[in-house]
Amino acid sequence: MASAPLPETSEATSSQTVRALLRLREMILAGELAPGERLSEPVMAEATGISRTPIRTALVRLQEEGLLEPIQSGGFRVRAFSLDEIRDAIQIRATLEGLSARLAAERGVAPELLEMLADCVDQIDEVLADDEALSEARFAAYVDGNARFHELIAGACGSEVVRRQVERAMALPFASPNGFLRVQAVAPDALHTLRLANAQHRAVVEALAGREGARAEALMREHARIPQRNLETTLAHPAIRELIPGASLIVPG
Numbered sequence: 001m002a003s004a005p006l007p008e009t010s011e012a013t014s015s016q017t018v019r020a021l022l023r024l025r026e027m028i029l030a031g032e033l034a035p036g037e038r039l040s041e042p043v044m045a046e047a048t049g050i051s052r053t054p055i056r057t058a059l060v061r062l063q064e065e066g067l068l069e070p071i072q073s074g075g076f077r078v079r080a081f082s083l084d085e086i087r088d089a090i091q092i093r094a095t096l097e098g099l100s101a102r103l104a105a106e107r108g109v110a111p112e113l114l115e116m117l118a119d120c121v122d123q124i125d126e127v128l129a130d131d132e133a134l135s136e137a138r139f140a141a142y143v144d145g146n147a148r149f150h151e152l153i154a155g156a157c158g159s160e161v162v163r164r165q166v167e168r169a170m171a172l173p174f175a176s177p178n179g180f181l182r183v184q185a186v187a188p189d190a191l192h193t194l195r196l197a198n199a200q201h202r203a204v205v206e207a208l209a210g211r212e213g214a215r216a217e218a219l220m221r222e223h224a225r226i227p228q229r230n231l232e233t234t235l236a237h238p239a240i241r242e243l244i245p246g247a248s249l250i251v252p253g
Contacts, residue, residue, distance in 0.1 A: 020050045020058035028067050028078055031248040035080035038071065066173050067249075080251045081173055086231060089175035094224030096166045097150065101204060102217035103157035109208045113156060117205045120149045124198045128191060139185045142194060143178050149201050150177040153220065156208065173246060180230035182243045187233070197226050 024044065027033045039059060041052045048055065059076050062068045068076040109117075124145040127138050134142075154166035170176050184193050200223045207216035234241050241247045 016050055016054035017057045020044075020048060020054040021061055023048050023050070024055075024058050024062060025065075025067065028062070028249070029246040033078050035078050035249050035251065037078045038075055039068065039077065040075040065171050079173075079249065081249050082251060083231070083235070086174045086250065087228065089169070089172040090179075090224055090227050090231070092172065093166070093169040093175045093177075094221045096162070096169050097153055097223075098217040098220040100153055100155075100157045100159075100162050100166055101208065101220045102213040103159065103162065104153075105208050105211050105213040105216040107157060108211060109156055113152065114205065114209055117149065117152050117156075117201075117208070120145055120152065121198060121201045121205060124149070124201065125195075128195050128198065131191065134185055134190050134194075139181075143181055146177055146181065146197070153204070173249065174231075177227070180227045180234060180244065183230040183234050183240055184226075186240060186243065193226065197223070 024033075024039075027047075033039065041055050041059070044050075044059070045052045045055045059068060063070060063076060067079055069079050071077050124142060127141045127145065130138070150170070154170075155163045157163075174180070184190050187193065200219060204216055204219045204223070207213075207219060234244055234247070235250075241250075
């Protein structure tokens with residue numbers, strides 16, 4: 001007599017949930033699932049080959065991220081995003097990062113963290129030092145360094161409450177510090193723009209070291225003008241728009 005299948009361990013369930021989350025997010029951002037399309041547990045389980053329980057958890061997570069919205073009849077549908085919503089999301093992230101930077105400067109930043117921030121900026125400068133066209137490897141290194149800098153800023157003030165809120169803002173669709181970086185990479189002035197962005201990073205570190213709270217906050221908010229500009233460039237050039245993950249979710253208005 002065949003034995004009954006063993007129940008999945010919590011570790012296996014967690015792994016399947018992560019797999020489901022990554023696959024569904026990928027399908028949405030790649031345009032495989034269109035704005036307005038209804039998603040249900042059974043259909044998504046069949047489409048991905050992942051059982052319904054991890055799919056259910058992943059769908060809820062994607063709703064929390066803002067990529068899905070619940071529908072009254074049950075299930076979820078893929079959200080579309082207006083330009084104003086994207087601009088607002090970027091501004092929310094900038095405002096919260098500015099708050100974290102101001103509080104960090106006013107409260108004082110540990111020397112070790114200041115050193116980590118300065119090292120991060122130095123490493124980005126090294127990536128951008130060569131005047132040759134930006135290669136994929138150099139661009140990837142910049143993306144990693146930029147993400148690292150913003151993660152450090154999120155936790156710089158020592159407040160877990162602020163850090164969590166900054167991370168939630170970064171998770172909003174298109175609000176990530178790297179959300180529109182691909183636009184910069186293909187622009188004729190790519191190196192100039194990325195160097196300008198890193199000069200702003202360095203100025204923030206200097207403001208933190210000098211305990212200049214208002215300046216640190218203003219610099220972080222000003223820093224958000226770059227993704228805002230990249231958004232406008234994306235909308236003006238259809239060929240560039242195709243480079244942005246999730247571009248199919250952006251609608252006029």
